Amino acid sequence: MKNITRNIFTIGFIILAFSCTDLDVDEKDSIVIPDTDEGFGGVNPGEALGAAYIDIRNTFNTQEALYALSEVSTDEMLVPTRGTDWGDNGVWRVLHEHTWDPTHRDVLSAWNRLNSNVFRLNQLLAPQSQASTQQAAEAKFLRAFSMFHVMDLYGQVPFREADEGVEVDPRVMTASEAFDFIINDLNEALADLPSTSPGAGTIKASKAAANFLLAKLYLNKHIYKGTGNPEAADMTMVIQAVDAIKNDGFDLQEGFFDLFKNDPDNETIWYTDAGVDTRMWNGLHYHQVVPDNDGGGWNGFSTLAEFYNLFEGDPETNVAGSGQEERRGFVPDIASDNIDDTNYGIGYGFLVGQQYGVAKDNNNKIIVPLQPIALNDRPGNPLVFTKDFPALVGNNERTGIRVLKYHPANGAFATGMIIFRYADAHLMKAEAILRGGSSGEDATALVNELRTLRKASTLSSVDLETLLDERGRELYNEGWRRNDMIRFGAYTGQWEFKENTEEFRVLYPIPATALVSNPNLEQNPGY
Known part of the structure; x- marks a missing residue:
């Protein structure tokens, strides 16, 4: 990736009334909606497109909202309450x-953020805006x-x-109708999107990005259509989309x-x-520091022992x-003499046991x-991250394994967050083959290609349960x-501190305020 900064197109603001959402519009990232005597007059397409990329950035520029719903509700992430820290009226615990x-x-x-993104893009795509083909x-x-x-x-x-x-x-x-609409958007876009190879240009939409989203859609089509089982033809569509991505020059790379x-x-x-700081500092301890952040981490997000044990x-x-294996990372230690300015004593991947750092004046x-020094927590106990929690509440500063992919030695507040990655596409292809898609390649061989690159032992065979675990090992925190x-049918199961198995939880509820403002919405079953 390359760190590219975009200017925010601040050209004024208005207050809009959206009956699809209870939407808050911020002055810093909103755009003027021109009106004429005949009604909507279009938007400046160049400025609106720039703002749309900023909307995507803002969607990912937080540990809340989309990220919280996608990660904290799973077996991969836990935000325990530590004394009064991270209590937040229980929002993390109930997830x-x-x-x-x-x-x-x-x-x-x-809900507000994503639907706001859609509406602003509807304005850009309206004939009145006269957008170019690209x-x-x-x-x-x-x-x-x-x-x-x-x-x-x-x-x-x-x-x-x-x-x-x-x-x-x-x-x-409905989900089925939305699926068809999205597929149509992507198929129409493909011909006019640029063919981008790996590099700085990947900050923009491309054929490879569209093919990635198509693969994700077809892999989950039976979920969105409610048909129960994937169809072989859809799995073949996944394989073809992934092959198209590879033909654009994307591939697996060593050095996780x-x-x-x-x-x-x-x-x-x-x-x-x-900014990737919300994927770094949200789990690191207050005493884990680097030169451009001597205030340390926020000491919240952790993972479960059972996920670490995968x-x-x-x-x-x-x-x-x-x-x-490489993907599990490592914790530096004084005895190994591997604490330097490439890590400042902060490990990679899963941080468990005694944590180390560097002295301050x-x-x-x-x-x-x-x-190099061995760190203590604020009360003076050795900073030893433990695998176990007493409960969701009543934790001290040390409970829980911390997770780190973006490392603060590369910049404490660096920008550049991956949304689509080829290893994900590679594993989607393996899964599609297992689920009946047509390919001359073998699912086990594809998985072992990735595992060998990640310095993990090869597998004699791969089934769906194994593949879910492999996706967890490769794509955690993404x-x-x-x-x-x-x-994979695992979301309504049980894991540590999660006993609820209600099937309707595969969907989130429609927010209460949205139901009031748009009578065409119906609350999802169970809520």
């Missing part, structure tokens, strides 16, 4: 327990992406045309944690210039050289040359775990 309701903060904020293709891809998430999370999609006034209640698509630096790589298909290696330690600045667990 993990699957006991949320239609008033949940993140249920509403994700501008329209990019806008259709971006609209398809936001609508995909609305469909995936909520099972229905409100849709307001650009020229419809506030007196019109937006129509509502190097993929999450701001350097070009062969795997990143699409990324946004969102990885190869000594289950009791993750210090360097513990026989672990009386002015709270890191001492140079670096002086926002796909909920989607995967639903497709």
